[in-house]
Amino acid sequence: MTLTPQWLEELRSRTTLSTLIGRTVKVTKSGREFKACCPFHNEKTPSFTINDEKGFYHCFGCGAHGDAIRWMTDQRGLGFMDAVKDLASEAQMKVPAPDPQAAKRQETRATLHDVMAAAQDWFVAQFNGIEGAHAREYLKNRSISEKTIRDFGFGFAPDSRGRLKDALSVHGVDQLVEAGLLIKVDDKEAYDRFRGRLMIPIRDPRGRVIAFGGRILGDGEPKYLNSPDTPLFDKGRTLYNLDKASPASRQTGRILVVEGYMDVIALAQAGFEDVVAPLGTALTEHQIERIWKMVEAPILCFDGDNAGQKAAMRAALRALPILKPSHSLKFISLPAGQDPDDLIRSDGAQAFAALINKPQMLSEKIWQVEYDAEPLDTPEAKAGLKKRVSDHVRDIADQDIAQHYRHDFQERYEQAFFARRENNQPNRPYRPSKGGFKSRYVSFTPKDETKSVLVDGYDLRIAKGILGGLIRHPSRISKHFEELMILKLADSQLQALLTELTKCAMGKETLDMQGLLTILEQTDCYNVAKGLLRADALNFTFNRKLPDDAPSDEISILAKRAHQDLAEAIKVVTARPGLEAALAEATRRVQDDLTDESFAEQQRLRQAKQEFHERLVELTQIDDVV
Template identity: 85%
Template sequence: MTLSPQWLEQLRSRVTLSTLIGRTVKVQKAGREYKACCPFHNENTPSFTINDEKGFYHCFGCGAHGDAISWMTEQRGLGFMDAVKDLAAEAQMDVPAPDPRAAQRQEVRATLHDVMAAAQDWFVAQFNGTEGAAAREYLNNRGISESTIREFGFGFAPDSRGRLKQALSTHGIDQLIEAGLLIKVDDKEPYDRFRGRLMIPIRDPRGRVIAFGGRILGDGEPKYLNSPDTPLFDKGRTLYNLDKASPASRRTGRILVVEGYMDAIALAQAGFADVVAPLGTALTEHQIERIWKMVEAPILCFDGDNAGQKAAMRAALRALPILRPSHSLHFISLPAGQDPDDLIRSEGAHAFAALIAKPQTLDDKIWQVEFDAEPLNTPETKAGLKKRLSDHVRDIADQDIAHHYRQEFNDRYQAAFFAQKDSRSDRRFTPNKGRKFPSKFVSYKPLDETKSFLIEGYDLQIAKGILGGLIRHPCRISSHFEELHAIKLADSQLQILLGELINVAMSKETLDMQGLLTILEKTDCYNVAKGLLRADALNFTFNRKMPDDAPSQLIERAHKDLAEAIKVVTARPGLEAALAEATRRVQDDLTEESYAEQQRLREAKQLFHERLVDLTQIDDTL
């Protein structure tokens, strides 16, 4: 379709820009113009101006500039043609049709939009009627408010094979079948697709209903039923709630991706409006590409159960072949057995906000999943890990990105299984033989006011070893209360386990491993604790199974190494922050002092890494 500049200019001239913008932003008259607080960045004093005579808006704060069409694309998140069509409908202008066949397809789609709008109205009427009592009770039990019910357009489909068909008969049976509202099997009479279900409308980016999702009320399968693919609806290319999430993401610079529409609705009600969901399938390449048009690194917030984590990994692997510079995926791990709605209802919106504030990167997600896939206690299983990682790297089409992934995975593999060589002596470090970790480097603390230590990435693997060591040597927990209280683990399941260990140690004066496990058996983190007792995760001395007649020197060695590992892993975040700040100063103003400070911190970082390598090298000679 070719739209002439003259036609587009006529369209712009028929739209009153201040009225259009005023529907979503509070505008005030200011002389011959209008002003408002800019919707593209946070501000308290209006710097956003609208000029109806010239037909443009401009922000003197962030530089946002455009006309009516760009307002619809940038703020509403519509595609160019969708924006033009919406504005043309408001201006009562006909959009030129490209050719007769395209015009015919457009006419069919327009007719189906009418059918879907009529179906939505009918479902809402049934929801508000006598038969909708069970649907209303279900939403009330889930904590869905009246305003959310209205905003998302919940409806109800009665348990009948022909009520919808009869109610919408004026639209024609063929249209109802093509819209996916009726099922036609061979020569049998068509019947209603959705029966006895809570109805959730699925909308396109312009807010028009194009499909439905139905949740069964009571017993029956499937639990959730979506419309089939139609001329309006392509399940693999559509994202639920995109019409509301797109403008919200312009304000937050973020998109959250959850597993299903009920999760998206619960998050939106809790204040996270920038949330979308796929529709009954794993996140597809088309959906990832669609999200990347809004943000460069969407955050996937899938359920904490096995199915949710498998779905997250499938999305990660689908993203690898289409990765491009600056575009990736981020992840958060929800507590086992919980979805976003469960977490918010049990711990509040702040708990979810804390998780998405520190998401896991794509490379870290893949490493974590493959590292935890099997016990790495033989050369063969370690080689298997290396092969799986190599296979993933080969899937990356962009060779520059593939190179960085290969280097990252290789560094982690080397750190996990092999000692680094001392460049000064070309000798492998020998743990606890005259080499002591410099205490001055342990003094680094995080720069924020909370004084907490966020442990993520490779350090999270080390933290697993530390937790396993605390389980094997629970008598040492009380010696590190202050440091352990300050640790914040990016993995929520590990964080819960750490809290349980602290609580048990505070309530018991004497404690051994078996007694600790007996107490943990009554909690949800027992299986996590048992998994950490595998000595093959990291070869720390304190992860080794101690015989009953173990010499006191061996036990003391384990306790000493455990204390030092805790110091190292809690000190490193502060060191990283100090190094980042020093690097920034060097880039801003290279002086001899700033360069020397940067190099000193780099050496300290290397010493951290070397000491962790030392600690993983088990030496039976004391």
């Protein structure tokens, strides 16, 4: 394809620049030119001028300058050829085709775009009709506004094998199959791919529908169904909402990447319009490269559960081989059990804004995941950590970046295990920060705050009781998910059981003890779990079997007491390692330099430790807590 300077100049001359820019920016006439507040930087006084006669725009504030094609690439986020094609279509100019085969492919793609546009119109009509009531009710229950429904083009596919095929029969079965709208197996009759689903159009950077995602309404699998790959749609290269997020990112200077459609839609409705999502797969190298064309360090936002953190790590590892100077990834993790919609509903948009204002760097994310992968209580485990992060460094192709990562991980490793005492400061392992423990029994913030807590010694005995209590009261697992996720039990069998319990709680919304045991029976943890149910050495209230013959109100009171005591036991086990470390440091200070302040701090922490002791005595009959 040869685009001559003469052809491009003709294209520019046929495009009224002020009209093109005025579609997304408010412009006002000023003499022979137009003025506007610059869309490339925030300003209150217009310094952005548009000259239709000369065919260019210029901002005297930030220096942005260009013609119609530059506007489409810089503000709309289109590639050069996509920008040319859009402008040529409006100017009624034919873009030269490179050869007959390419011309034929272009014609096919144009036809498929017509098919997808017709399908989108039909799905929207069904959504607004009688049969779409269920779909409309679903969005209403999720607090999706009418404006958001229109902006994102929600539709509905009736539960029928042939309604769409009949409605779009003018396009022919072959075209509908090639567009991914029908399924055809061998010589059997083709049938509708999407049935009984809320339809979400997937658009290319130019805003054209190229595929669909369908969410099931009611029972059925899969919950989300995407179009297959077609001449228009390559799932591994496409990002949902890129057409809207690209211009928005030029205002914010960022791109947010979330896990799925509804996360994008919920955030956009809350005011975060610079958000995209992969389409049912982990973020690919092609998608990362595409985002890097807009911003140098996109922020990846994943759910706080195990699946979300695994997805974050997969994205991190895929980025390592293609890292380049100034280009990286940032990460935020949502509270356990919450997606963006949950967080915004419970705490408001400001809570999400606070998270994205303090993202985690790529190197820090990889270190944290590997550091927390297993208890680091043996020389072999520590050496294993060093090998894992070294292996990641070897995956980085750019040797300058690799060298910086090597130094970064080495510093973290030495700080964690070999840090020397400086200025009379004790050795402290390097761990991401975590807020201090606070309860009605004790309130303190240890200086050595931890992301993970290694539980051993006497606290491991208490942890056995906690695990037994969680098995008897499975509903409490999700209630204490965040605290349980930071526990690292020194006993590998108990740690494996804790991991299985959290997995079970994530997989089931409601779970009773018998159902939990049935699931555990398929794992290596079953015998350990049964043993904890039989053990009554600690005699916590939450380890006791509730009486079968007691009145319901009495059982309710006993269960409530057990749940409260279980919550306190979890808090004690989570916080006591930090308390012990803080007390040891305070004692050292008193020995090095006895002052009123250091002595008071030591006494306060000793009192806090005593409160731990007293609370455990209340929870159990054992009175030999060390």
